[in-house]
Amino acid sequence: MRTSRNVERRTILKAAGATAATLGLAATTGCGGDSGTSADGTVTIRYAWWGGEPRTIAIKKTIALFEKKYPKIKIKPEFTDYEAFWEKFQTQASGGNPPDVFQNAVTFLRKYDKRGVLMDLKTQADAGNLNLENFRNGVLANGQVDDKQVGIPVGANTMALVIDLKAFKKAGVEAKFGWTWDEYFTALQTIQDKLKIAGDTGYFSIMYLYDLYLRQNGKAFYTDSDLGFTEDDLTQWWEDGYKRVKSGLVADPKKIEQVKPKSGLSAGLAASEFTWDNFSIRYQGEGESDYGLAPIPTTNGKDTGQYLGSLMLSAFSGTKHPKEVAQFIDFMVHDPEAGKIMGYDRGILSTTEQYDAFKPTDPNNQGVAAYEDQVAKAGVLGKITPHPSGADVIEAAFLRIGGEVAQGKTKPADAAKALFSEAKAAFAG
Amino acid sequence: MTSVTTPAARTENERRRTGSLAWHVGALLLLAVVLYPVIWVFGASFKPSKDIIASIDLLPTEPVWANFSGLADGISGISIGSFFGNSLMYAVLAVAGVVLSSSLTAYAFAKIRFVGRNLLFTLMIGTLLLPYHVLLIPQYVLFRNLGYIDTLVPLVAGKFLATEAFFVFLMVQFMRGLPRELDEAAKLDGCGHLRTYWSIVLPLSRPAIITSAIFTFINAWNDFMGPLIYLNTPSKYTVSLGLMMFRDQEGISNYGSMIAMSLVALVPVIAFFMAFQRYLIDGMATSGLKG
Numbered sequence: 001m002r003t004s005r006n007v008e009r010r011t012i013l014k015a016a017g018a019t020a021a022t023l024g025l026a027a028t029t030g031c032g033g034d035s036g037t038s039a040d041g042t043v044t045i046r047y048a049w050w051g052g053e054p055r056t057i058a059i060k061k062t063i064a065l066f067e068k069k070y071p072k073i074k075i076k077p078e079f080t081d082y083e084a085f086w087e088k089f090q091t092q093a094s095g096g097n098p099p100d101v102f103q104n105a106v107t108f109l110r111k112y113d114k115r116g117v118l119m120d121l122k123t124q125a126d127a128g129n130l131n132l133e134n135f136r137n138g139v140l141a142n143g144q145v146d147d148k149q150v151g152i153p154v155g156a157n158t159m160a161l162v163i164d165l166k167a168f169k170k171a172g173v174e175a176k177f178g179w180t181w182d183e184y185f186t187a188l189q190t191i192q193d194k195l196k197i198a199g200d201t202g203y204f205s206i207m208y209l210y211d212l213y214l215r216q217n218g219k220a221f222y223t224d225s226d227l228g229f230t231e232d233d234l235t236q237w238w239e240d241g242y243k244r245v246k247s248g249l250v251a252d253p254k255k256i257e258q259v260k261p262k263s264g265l266s267a268g269l270a271a272s273e274f275t276w277d278n279f280s281i282r283y284q285g286e287g288e289s290d291y292g293l294a295p296i297p298t299t300n301g302k303d304t305g306q307y308l309g310s311l312m313l314s315a316f317s318g319t320k321h322p323k324e325v326a327q328f329i330d331f332m333v334h335d336p337e338a339g340k341i342m343g344y345d346r347g348i349l350s351t352t353e354q355y356d357a358f359k360p361t362d363p364n365n366q367g368v369a370a371y372e373d374q375v376a377k378a379g380v381l382g383k384i385t386p387h388p389s390g391a392d393v394i395e396a397a398f399l400r401i402g403g404e405v406a407q408g409k410t411k412p413a414d415a416a417k418a419l420f421s422e423a424k425a426a427f428a429g
Numbered sequence: 430m431t432s433v434t435t436p437a438a439r440t441e442n443e444r445r446r447t448g449s450l451a452w453h454v455g456a457l458l459l460l461a462v463v464l465y466p467v468i469w470v471f472g473a474s475f476k477p478s479k480d481i482i483a484s485i486d487l488l489p490t491e492p493v494w495a496n497f498s499g500l501a502d503g504i505s506g507i508s509i510g511s512f513f514g515n516s517l518m519y520a521v522l523a524v525a526g527v528v529l530s531s532s533l534t535a536y537a538f539a540k541i542r543f544v545g546r547n548l549l550f551t552l553m554i555g556t557l558l559l560p561y562h563v564l565l566i567p568q569y570v571l572f573r574n575l576g577y578i579d580t581l582v583p584l585v586a587g588k589f590l591a592t593e594a595f596f597v598f599l600m601v602q603f604m605r606g607l608p609r610e611l612d613e614a615a616k617l618d619g620c621g622h623l624r625t626y627w628s629i630v631l632p633l634s635r636p637a638i639i640t641s642a643i644f645t646f647i648n649a650w651n652d653f654m655g656p657l658i659y660l661n662t663p664s665k666y667t668v669s670l671g672l673m674m675f676r677d678q679e680g681i682s683n684y685g686s687m688i689a690m691s692l693v694a695l696v697p698v699i700a701f702f703m704a705f706q707r708y709l710i711d712g713m714a715t716s717g718l719k720g
Contacts, residue, residue, distance in 0.1 A: 046661065052677025056505040078661045079505065081676040091658050095569035097578060099661075261682065262482040278679065285681040286482070 041072060043324050048078040049103035050085035055345050062338040066331050073324050086392075093117045096318065100325050103346075104151050104314040106142055110389040112314075118150035119315040124326035125149070131330055134352045137376055142310040142384050151312035152329050155347025157368075158306050158375060159208050160277040161297075165290040167271040171195055175294035177378060181213075184297035188249050191271045198251035201264035201273040204241030205402025207395045208309075209274045211385055212296055213237070215305030220385045227394075227423055228385075231416045238405045238412035245406050253406040262286050276309070277371055278347050281364050293371040306375055307384045311346045348372050390426030397422045474692045478685030496689035504674050504683075507663050509690065512671035516650055517697065519581055519667055523649035524642045526588030527596055532638060534591040535600030536626045540612060550601075556594045561654070569658060579661045584652070588645070596641040603637035604630055639708045646701050650694075668694045 037043055049059060056079050063075045078099055080088065086108070092098040098117060112118050124130045132140060135153065143151030163175055171194045173187040188199020203209055211221035220228040244250040251270040259267040266287025272294070283291040296304040313332060315325045332338055339354025344365045349355045360366045375381060401419050404410040410418070473481045475492035484490075500509045537543075538550055572583040591597055607630065615625045631638075653669040660666055666674075672694070675687035 048661075052680045053505050053674070053683065054677075054680065056674075060506060076661075077663065079663060079674075080657070080670065081673045082678045084657055084670070084673050088657050091565060091569050094566045095573055097569075097573050259482070261684075267483075282679075282681055286479070 037320070042074055043072060043321050044074045044076055045101060045319070045321055045324055045328060046076045046078060046099040047101045047328070048085070048089075048099035050080060050082045051103075051345075052081075058342050058345060061341045062332060062335075065335070065337055065341070066328060069331065070324075070327065073328065075328065098316045100319040100321065101313055101315050101328055103154075104312050106151075106309055106312075106384065106387050107392040107395060109143070109145050109150055109314075110387060111392065113145045113148070113150050114389045116317055118145075118148075119317040119319065119322065119325075120148040120150060121152060121315060121326060121329070122149045124322060127323070127326075129323050129326035129330065131334055134334070135350055136348075136352060136355060137308055137381060138383075139308050139310055139350050142308070143312050143314075151310075151314045152333055153310035153312045153350040154333055154342075155278070155344065155350050156308040156310055156372065157276050157278040157347035158308055158372060158381075159212055159274060159296060160280065160371060161294040162265060162273050162275055162280050162283060162291055163294045164265060164268075164271045164287075165292045167191060167195055167197065167289065171271075177295045177374070178301050179295065179297055180301055181297045181299065185244070185249065188271070192249055195271070197268065198248060198264075198270040199272060200244075200250050201256055201270045202241075202245075202250055202253060202402070202406055203274050204238055204250075205399050205406065206274055207398040208276075210234075210237060210398070212305035213299070215307075215382065215385065216299040216303050222386050222388055222391065224386050225388050225427065227420065231413075231420055234416040234419065235413045238402065238415055241402070242405055242408070242412060245408075250406070253403060265291070277368050278344060280368065284364060293367055295375075302380070304375070304378075304380045305382065306380055307382045308372075309347075309384065310350065344368055388427060390423070390429060393426040393429070394419075394423050397426070470688055470692055474685075474689045476685070478683060481684040481688060496685035497693075499683075499686045500689055500693070504671065504686070505663065507666070507671070507674075509671070509693075511664055512666055512668045513694075513697070515665055516667040516669070516694075519584055519652075519656070520646050520649040520697075520701075522581065522585040523588045524645045526585055526590075527593050527645040528638055528642055530589050530591035531593055531596040531641060532600055532631060532634060533626065534597050535604055535634075536622075536630055538597070538601045539604035540625070540630065541622065553594050553597060556592070557598075565654075565658065572659065578659060579665065580659075583659045584649075584655045593641075593645070596645070599641060600634060600637045603634055607633050636709055639705050643702055643705055643709070647698055650698050 047063070049055070051059075056077075059079075060077065063077060067073065067075060079085075085103075089098060089102070093112060093115060104112075104118075109118070121130055122132075125132045130152070132149065132152075137156065139153045139156045140149075142153050142156075143149055161175065168175065168187075168191070171187075171191040173190050175187070176183075179187075185199070191197065191199050207221060214220050214229055214233070219233075222228050241250065245253065251264050255269055256264040259269065263273060263283065263286060264270050265273040266283045266289075268287065268289070274296075277293055280291065280293060296306060298304050313329045315322070315329065319325050334351050334353050336353050336357035339349045339351075339357045342349070342354075343358055344360060348369060349358055360369055397419060401410065401415045401422075405412055405415045469487060472486075472488040474496050475494075476484070476489040477493055477495065480489070503509055503511075538546065538553075568583070569578075572578060572586075575582075577583050577586075587593070611629055611633070612625050615629045620628065651669060652667070656667045656670050660670065663674075668690070672687060672690055675683045675690070677683070
């Protein structure tokens with residue numbers, strides 16, 4: 001009994017000692033990595049992004065390329081998926097410790113600009129560390145907030161209509177450039193009659209599509225600081241949507257929910273879905289049919305209301321190495337080799353150097369490129385809708401409340417009222 | 430002479446048998462409902478990635494090993510073993526911290542009379558009411574200023590300082606139930622507080638300690654927020670963060686590997702529970718007066 005107790009104690013003491021040692025070790029590493037500059041003048045900058053494995057592999061290759069060209073700069077990658085990224089970023093930003101460079105999206109620009117997290121990269125451009133020339137189709141403006149350049153676009157994408165090519169062909173309907181909403185819904189009706197599947201997966205819950213519709217009618221989803229439409233506008237939009245759910249023109253939201261995470265389009269529940277063109281790669285991977293990009297329906301037979309959105313790179317305003325950060329962003333958006341490696345993963349490459357360097361070989365990327373080309377040539381691309389602080393929260397609320405309308409849980413008028421009150425809170429927060 | 434069972438007795442027997450049969454069938458049905466998700470995960474881990482979200486069959490028509498063999502390649506250049514190593518390190522340190530610090534704290538609250546004991550005890554229970562999200566940013570700033578971001582320290586430091594009030598409470602309640610005579614006897618034999626704690630109270634509190642250890646292990650293993658906020662370098666990520674890396678909102682999520690990994694991630698938790706639950710039962714069955 002006694003001996004066994006001694007042994008026990010010894011093991012426990014050992015364990016405690018090991019624990020203390022580990023804590024001590026961890027402590028030393030913790031102190032080392034804070035300033036980001038080592039004795040030989042090598043600078044370390046943290047670069048964070050969200051995305052799947054293919055993106056991570058590509059970005060790691062571009063980082064290796066950059067480090068070869070700038071041996072004095074080391075890049076520390078941090079990556080996770082979209083939701084986790086922003087959850088983490090929020091804490092890091094509040095705690096004054098965001099990454100030096102990070103992937104960003106239009107919806108978050110004003111939010112973090114308001115909190116002083118984003119660096120105005122114009123100063124670095126003036127200092128010659130970052131080139132703001134050669135951006136295609138005016139996408140550079142996507143990264144501007146009140147004359148400040150807080151984001152540098154890495155790619156461009158636009159809202160599109162993804163259609164089930166086989167279903168459209170079988171029903172004998174065709175998506176034409178400049179078709180009107182009436183023509184679109186008539187086509188869906190034909191599909192429903194002939195193929196017994198719904199036409200669309202739930203268009204009226206997508207904030208970015210409603211934005212296009214409003215833009216076609218001389219409004220927009222946002223003004224600089226508020227919503228750009230009235231409660232009555234939205235009530236009407238959701239009432240029409242709900243009617244189409246009941247008639248079966250829009251797929252049953254319960255079924256859409258059941259096939260998640262698969263899309264209702266690739267599950268064969270409906271023949272079309274609105275989404276960003278660079279997301280369209282998923283359908284081929286998930287579904288059995290052939291999918292293609294089709295024009296957005298219009299109100300007047302011409303204007304689609306489309307614009308180019310962007311993922312971009314932003315820098316932390318408090319970074320200790322603004323020059324190196326600017327050089328890194330410059331390399332990532334202008335270097336032709338980096339463009340070749342990234343391809344259209346984050347949208348059609350935003351600068352002419354990279355756009356010319358990369359020629360897509362797979363049908364999906366070729367389709368996306370052709371689509372954006374077609375839209376640009378049609379001359380329908382407008383200036384991006386402003387995204388006030390809180391736009392990210394409102395986008396999610398629009399999807400959620402729209403879904404409640406679709407299920408018949410909330411009346412369109414009440415739903416519109418709910419969205420307006422949530423938007424008010426989001427703008428204030 | 431053969432015994433003759435009266436019709437009444439027979440029906441009584443039959444009723445008992447059918448009653449017990451119904452009870453078992455009911456219990457099995459309930460078990461099937463509870464286990465369904467586990468069976469689904471198990472079945473899905475042998476399906477081709479595309480079928481996981483496409484087919485509604487519980488078990489794969491043609492089982493494939495690809496999901497598991499795919500794990501061997503790691504994800505985004507990080508080996509799966511590194512996620513498991515990090516999680517194990519975190520969980521083991523957390524268990525060590527909680528067991529040592531909570532039991533010591535609980536001893537003080539349960540066995541020593543000192544001024545302000547009740548007030549301090551109430552305050553400690555009060556910390557249970559603080560929502561995690563209120564503490565998140567102040568804690569982050571604290572650990573950032575100390576230079577401990579991207580290490581395990583922010584995740585386990587609190588565990589070594591008895592901040593897990595629930596486990597302290599659990600052990601206090603348990604230790605209060607131990608007979609006073611035992612520590613009085615120890616005192617007569619010349620034991621100080623540390624000796625009484627170490628030689629008398631700690632061994633007798635085994636059930637409470639094992640319970641705390643099991644829950645701490647599971648909590649640490651499943652913790653997502655803590656590692657997400659504090660760990661930056663992907664090679665330091667834990668299993669829960671690693672699982673998220675298979676998701677891809679803009680492209681095609683790798684469901685096959687994700688499911689396979691979540692199945693593998695269950696193994697250590699189950700193993701830990703299996704290894705310690707017998708002590709739990711053993712501890713409850715024996716009285717405090719052993720040996």
